[in-house]
Amino acid sequence: MSRPVAVLRKPPVSAGVQGGLRLIERHVRAYRHSWLLLASGALEPVLYLFSIGTGVGTLVGQVAGPDGEPVRYAAYIAPALLATAAMNGTIADSTFNVFFRLKYTGLYSSALATRMRPSDITVGEIGWSVIRGVLYAAAFMGVCLAMGLTPSPWALLGLPVVMLMCFAIGAASMAATTYMKSILHFEFVPLVVLPMFLFSGTFYPIDVYPRFLQVLVECLPFYQGVALLRGLNLGAPDISLWWHAGYLLALGLVGAAIVRRRIGTLLLT
Numbered sequence: 001m002s003r004p005v006a007v008l009r010k011p012p013v014s015a016g017v018q019g020g021l022r023l024i025e026r027h028v029r030a031y032r033h034s035w036l037l038l039a040s041g042a043l044e045p046v047l048y049l050f051s052i053g054t055g056v057g058t059l060v061g062q063v064a065g066p067d068g069e070p071v072r073y074a075a076y077i078a079p080a081l082l083a084t085a086a087m088n089g090t091i092a093d094s095t096f097n098v099f100f101r102l103k104y105t106g107l108y109s110s111a112l113a114t115r116m117r118p119s120d121i122t123v124g125e126i127g128w129s130v131i132r133g134v135l136y137a138a139a140f141m142g143v144c145l146a147m148g149l150t151p152s153p154w155a156l157l158g159l160p161v162v163m164l165m166c167f168a169i170g171a172a173s174m175a176a177t178t179y180m181k182s183i184l185h186f187e188f189v190p191l192v193v194l195p196m197f198l199f200s201g202t203f204y205p206i207d208v209y210p211r212f213l214q215v216l217v218e219c220l221p222f223y224q225g226v227a228l229l230r231g232l233n234l235g236a237p238d239i240s241l242w243w244h245a246g247y248l249l250a251l252g253l254v255g256a257a258i259v260r261r262r263i264g265t266l267l268l269t
Helices: 016-029 035-060 074-103 107-112 117-145 153-177 183-201 213-219 221-233 239-268
Strands: 061-063 070-072
Touching: 016 117, 035 074, 035 117, 070 074, 074 107, 074 153, 074 183, 074 221, 107 117, 107 239, 117 153, 117 239, 153 213, 153 221, 153 239, 183 221, 183 239, 213 221, 221 239
Parallel strands: none
Antiparallel strands: 061 070
């Protein structure tokens, strides 16, 4: 009589959200002694706010807001600098840190040896980059509130908008990072981020550009976030804000899908 054959069953695959939360918990524990580093992320935009918004702003005076009404120059650039703080936090984790975890520390390979799957890593890493961006933005928003640069109650929607922008930028950045083969490729990160910061309507309207450059700028996720935050912060919401939000949501979903596929290709094949 033949002996029964034991059937080996694979452990159940964890849901993307559940496994992602475990990865976020890991990052929280790793940063538990470095919260000052996270809080300091808003310092650069604050310096821009004081030097350009307040300093240069005394020479500029008032400028036209999204609805054509005159506003203080500091109030005009504050939403863009809020978006800058969020972008800085998100990109810091979704590019450099993801690359080192992928190529050097072996964190993702170790995670995939458990019940976690590429979807868990995707949710966890993009989620953590969003959290870091929101922390930077929240610190900067506190400065804006103290300076009276949030004149409209619509500004209360600033943090949800920041989360959406961080989701889009974090997913797109992480997707690009999975194609980097060398640390030397990180020279392209500031090459992309710095022009986005300077020329996406941060300090002046993009109407000054020729039309073909306006279209190019309008395709950038940072510009979409700036337009959303500025419209809400200055109390000028209109139907176009839905377009900006839809763009960011679509970019985030596409980027997340690419990340999930690339993580599986790089580590499971």
